[in-house]
Structures are given as C-alpha cells and as structure tokens.
Amino acid sequence: MTPGARRLALTALALGALACSNGRTAPVDARASGASAQPAPAAESGAALEGGSAAPGAGGPTAALPPNEMGVIPVLEYHIIQDKVFDEFERPPARFAQDLEDLYRRGYRPVNMSEVLDGKIQSLPKGVSPVVFTFDDAAPSQFAYVGSPASVDPKSAIGMWLEFQKRHPDWGSRAVFCMLPAASAGHAFFGDKGIAGQQTAWRLIKVKWLADHGFELCDHTLWHARLDKYPDTFVQEQLARGQMAIDSAVPGYKVHSMALPLGMWPKNKPLAWQGSWTNPKTGQTISYHFDAVFEVSGNPNVNPHLPGFDPHRVHRQIMSGNALEATLNRLDKPGPGSRYISDGDPKTVAKPAAVAQAAPAGAAKP
Ligand SMILES: [Zn+2]
Numbered sequence: 001m002t003p004g005a006r007r008l009a010l011t012a013l014a015l016g017a018l019a020c021s022n023g024r025t026a027p028v029d030a031r032a033s034g035a036s037a038q039p040a041p042a043a044e045s046g047a048a049l050e051g052g053s054a055a056p057g058a059g060g061p062t063a064a065l066p067p068n069e070m071g072v073i074p075v076l077e078y079h080i081i082q083d084k085v086f087d088e089f090e091r092p093p094a095r096f097a098q099d100l101e102d103l104y105r106r107g108y109r110p111v112n113m114s115e116v117l118d119g120k121i122q123s124l125p126k127g128v129s130p131v132v133f134t135f136d137d138a139a140p141s142q143f144a145y146v147g148s149p150a151s152v153d154p155k156s157a158i159g160m161w162l163e164f165q166k167r168h169p170d171w172g173s174r175a176v177f178c179m180l181p182a183a184s185a186g187h188a189f190f191g192d193k194g195i196a197g198q199q200t201a202w203r204l205i206k207v208k209w210l211a212d213h214g215f216e217l218c219d220h221t222l223w224h225a226r227l228d229k230y231p232d233t234f235v236q237e238q239l240a241r242g243q244m245a246i247d248s249a250v251p252g253y254k255v256h257s258m259a260l261p262l263g264m265w266p267k268n269k270p271l272a273w274q275g276s277w278t279n280p281k282t283g284q285t286i287s288y289h290f291d292a293v294f295e296v297s298g299n300p301n302v303n304p305h306l307p308g309f310d311p312h313r314v315h316r317q318i319m320s321g322n323a324l325e326a327t328l329n330r331l332d333k334p335g336p337g338s339r340y341i342s343d344g345d346p347k348t349v350a351k352p353a354a355v356a357q358a359a360p361a362g363a364a365k366p
Helices: 003-014 091-106 113-117 158-167 201-212 233-251 323-331 353-357 360-364
Strands: 049-054 060-061 075-078 108-110 131-135 150-152 176-179 216-219 258-260 274-278 285-289 292-294
Touching: 003 113, 075 292, 091 113, 091 158, 091 323, 113 131, 113 216, 113 292, 150 201, 176 233, 176 258, 201 216, 201 233, 233 274, 233 285
Parallel strands: 075 131, 108 131, 131 176, 176 216, 216 258, 258 292
Antiparallel strands: 049 060, 274 285
C-alpha cells in the first residue's frame, strides 16, 4: 500500500462518503421518499400475505404462496442507522424497525449466510421464507451501548432487533456483520475512542456478544481497502488481519464470509475468498478460506439449489428508500425469480410446477 492511498481511503471513510458503494445509483433516493414503506396489499403485490396465519412452531405470519425451495433468497445490505439521510447508506431507525415488521408480516425470518450454504434453511417451518441481513462497516449505530455493556442503545440496529424479538420470539438472532476492526471515524468494531459514546474497550465485547447470540461474523478487510488497487500480498494481509481481529474477540471462530469493500474485486479474484499472509514480525502464517463473497448490488441470486449459483458472487441490495418493498413485491410474483418458501420438510426440495417448467437458471441472472 502507499501511505497516500491509505490516507485517502481513511479520509473518505471519515467523511462518511466511502461506505460500500460501487457507484451504483440507489433504486430510489432515500431523501425523496419520506413515507415509510408499507407492504402492498396482497392483491396489488402479487399475493403472499396471510396475516395471522401461523405455521406450526413458527408462531407468526407465513407466506400465502405455495412452497418453493427453488426460489431466491433476498440478501439485504445496511450501513448506518441514523435519522439524518445523506444518500443510500443511511437508514433511519424508524425505517429499519419498519423493515423488520414488513419482512415478518410477509413470512420472512432471518438466517445467516452460513445456514443458507450448509442447508440449514431446509429445516425452516412450512411457509417461511429466509432473508439474509448484512451490516457493513461496523458503524456504532449498528451496535451501541449507553454507558456500559449492560445497556444496549435502543436506537441502534441491535437494540431494535432485541426489542422486535421480545414481541416476536420466532424472529431469530441471525444476521451477518461484515466488520472493520481498524477503520477511522468509529468504524472499528462498532466504535472506539469515545466516538458516538463508544469506548475502545467495548469493541471485542460486542463482537463476542454477536457470535454468542448466533449472529454471523464476516470479514470486510482491516480498514476498508479497495482491493482492486493493491498487489496480491496486500490483499491477503487485509483479509488475514481482518480474520485475526475477529479471532482475537472469538478465539477459533470460523469466518465463513467476506464482503468486498466498495464491491471492488482484487486483480486476482480468488484471493477474495482464499489466501494466506505471513506476519513479518512473528513469522506466523494466517490462512483464510471464505465460503461466501458478498458483492454490493445486483438482483437476488441466492439459492444453492439454483443451477449456476456461485457463492463467491452473492448479490445484495442496499436498503434505501423503498428498495425493500420493491424487492419483496417482485419476489412475490410467481415463476422463476420468486422467493424461497419452505415446505417444512428438511428431506425434500419443493419445486412448484410453474418453477419446474421454467428454466431455473434464469432466476439466478441479474
Ligand atoms: Zn463497506
């Protein structure tokens, strides 16, 4: 790396301008859509709501559409949770809380990416659809304490998640946190140096808390380096040290996923998911091997049963404006590209006739 490039990257992060964008324009400018997104009535959105109809053991709403385990799984992307919205990277707390409500009412339940890849979603109750939440950049607004670790900030994403779980116990502790251990402006395991009231000593406590409660820890490099700009050795150092930092909070933790800063690939693409780095000071070699690589944008393309599915190219959607509502309405339309809905039987893969007759690979194309 060059000191100049590093300084530029850190400065951009400090200004809140970097986040994870690859320059794509958000589907809808969040500033232009003040109204909260309500799920469209079933007749308008292509069906799918069956409010109050609980699946056995689920205790909450389920999808009205038939089971479809060839369907796609939405992967949502959040950055900063705050009222002031500058662009697509901020989500007001009230809108985030509404996102949870909307997903729940439509029959979605959160899962980790690792559970998608290892087949655990096959055990979801009948009528339930999986959704993967991802949180990038380890901002304090994702997970903040008020005064001490005994008190989670109710306006942080985790605070709202916990409050939601009290009302809906079948909403699990499942989401993927793609973290930076050492970026500026508090983007260091959810805050340090008093930024946003967060103490440096709380960083590893938070990371361990997430793992202990079932959330997935994901590598987003050491300080949000643009991996396309650096040589192979540097790319591997960024990812290996990101993994090392997670390991220092949760010794032995197996990191299954990474997110590309700015959605930019390294020149040598496979280094995004596999590589190693030797610490010149200690001689210790750190290897990493991630099952999933998160990109920044694209249409939903996740389901291991889909022909052509590539876990190293997982598309996500930035949650700004009414992007969630638009995505969910699209996934409620029957046919290829519709959403995954469990049949409640871990041993079978439910394929509705409309999906089986169409070319399933089409559902995976952006
Ligand atoms: Zn990022």
